[in-house]
Amino acid sequence: MQPVIDIHIHIMPLHMIKPPALELIKRGRKNFAEIERYSSEPKAFLSLLDGLGVERAGLINYVSPDVIGFTPEVNDWIVKYCSVAPDRLLAFGSVLPGTVSDPGKEVDRIVKLGIRGFKLHPPHQLITPNSYRNGNRELAAVYARAQANGLPVMIHTGTSIFPGARNVHAQPILCDDVSVDYPDLTIILAHGGRPLWMNEAFFLVRRHKNMYMDISGIPPRNLLEYFPRIEDIADKVLWGTDWPGPGVPEIEANLKTFRSLPIREDAKRKILYDNAARLFPLRR
């Protein structure tokens, strides 16, 4: 069976999450106790991945003190979690301007610590991706240090229904500036702008050499409706599920539906594995 890299899974410090946000995650998730176990036992989570044929997973974490409850300590938490198998578990972390004294330096610190990908979550962090153009110098420092460190930056695009999320920051087109100003920065538009702005994401991925997207959070059965020309950008699309986010089916069902879609086999292989393997090479 073709190996898989799921670049967008939420293994997070559940103890930090504010009650209304946790309620939304729990709702409709009969197996929440299992999710609690996976979130505290990396070895149990690795055996789940083994059973599903998932070779590697990007574990998404970000600082969001006001909306979700995550403090800058998420970075240290996820690196420690991933240290059991750093080649298979890719730690994603973040630096939010205003929460540390020197955000540029903090980027350097988390890279040294073992963070493999950077996550910006504008609607949960209440930050506009291109606000460095209006004076947010700390955000400019974050992008500059991420670019200098070769740290890929995943930016959430598309709506969020978490209490307190502000979707005005969630439009993919706001990331156009970032690729113009930081052309060597690898950017992954999470969720391809779903469900409102897929055309913007498709345009940006084609326009910018280092702009990619993941298809997490998009029900695979709707994927071709959302991205009818996905084969045209097959070199720039990454597989992800967003599990166990609200409304996301189990990883296995997601994979099965994706594999059954009428998409060329070589495009499926690139999306499921090759593109992510290239962006996140093994460290030997």
Ligand SMILES: [Zn+2]
């Ligand atoms: Zn997510």
